[in-house]
Amino acid sequence: MPDQQASKKKQQNHQKEPFQPDTLFAFNPNDLPIQKWRQLGLPDHIILNIKSYEEQGGYFKTKEDVADIYGMKQKVFAELAPYIQLDNKKKKDQDKRHKKKRSRTKKTAKVDVNNADSLDLLNVKGIGPFYARMILQERRKLGGFVNKEQIKQIYGMQKKYRDDSLTIYQNIQDRLFVGPAQPKQIDINAATVDRLADHPYIDYNLAENIVNYRKQHGPYDSLADVNQLYLVNDDLSRKLEPYLQLP
Structure with missing residues (x-):
């Protein structure tokens, strides 16, 4: 019951998150960094949906593709639409290269798994929306991580990373660290x-x-x-x- 109430409350909070852009500016939505989306006023749960869409191979070819993102309100899209710029002349080349470009946007700085949110984890090369959720769920259940080996035990972490000989965990372990934190006891x-x-x-x-x-x-x-x-x-x-x- 507490988990259901927390989930319901979280959903309600998402619905109440206001659209408050720091500033509006011309932008190409493809591979736009998380911080830029935040500057445009998008709440984190919508940014997560955008990054999930891109992680699965999605690509914005028209302005309407942005409007179709789950959770994107029509009023918010109407504010953003005049600033969306898509380079149609280079669209074919971008279609071929967008996966490679997306991988380059991943940050190389290490992330503290005891303090990271889902968007911080999505910035780590090798972590998509699924594993970001799994890491956060495990942290909540444990009450905090005390060592990186605990991440290794998360479901799916021992699977091979695409065509690589390394596992998911082996690919991401050097980009994560467990900061000093007292776990919930x-x-x-x-x-x-x-x-x-x-x-x-x-x-x-x-x-x-x-x-x-x-x-x-x-x-x-x-x-x-x-x-x-x-x-x-x-x-x-x-x-x-x-x-x-x-x-």
């Missing part, structure tokens, strides 16, 4: 079974095991007590340690 002397089971490293059986031990033996005196549970091995103990706390 769970109070094991107060958390319910459902709260514990919501964490990616704790299944329902272990959550029940943690709570039942607490009921039988009283509050945990130290995090080391968790290691005594029969469902916790050394590897799991190491993974859980940053995410558990005592009051």
Whole structure:
């Protein structure tokens, strides 16, 4: 229920985001940098849709193509339309080269996965809308990353990158880093079974095991007590340690 409410609230916030351009200027929408879209007043959720469209091979050939972007309001498009400039004479050459050009717009600066938003991640070469969402979802579920190996475990990261011999993770790992951040921690002397089971490293059986031990033996005196549970091995103990706390 909380996740549904948060999702609904997020959608409502998207709908309320005002169109407030810093300045309006002539622009070609193809491969336009994220910061330029922001200067034009577009909210991030529409920019994400634009970048997703481009990532899938989409290309703006007419002004109406911009109007067709999901979430683009007619009023906003009407404001932008006079400033859209498409070079029809070079359209054929651009059609052939736009994928290569798009890859060049990706930034080479490293991105902190604990503070990045979806648009920051989309600026990383090798990360499209799908993996940007997966990284953010995993960060939310974990309560924050403590090392890059956690990104490697995200669904799909071990797949080969296109025709490359490297995996998705191997292609992006040098462009990401985990900045210093205290992950959200769970109070094991107060958390319910459902709260514990919501964490990616704790299944329902272990959550029940943690709570039942607490009921039988009283509050945990130290995090080391968790290691005594029969469902916790050394590897799991190491993974859980940053995410558990005592009051």
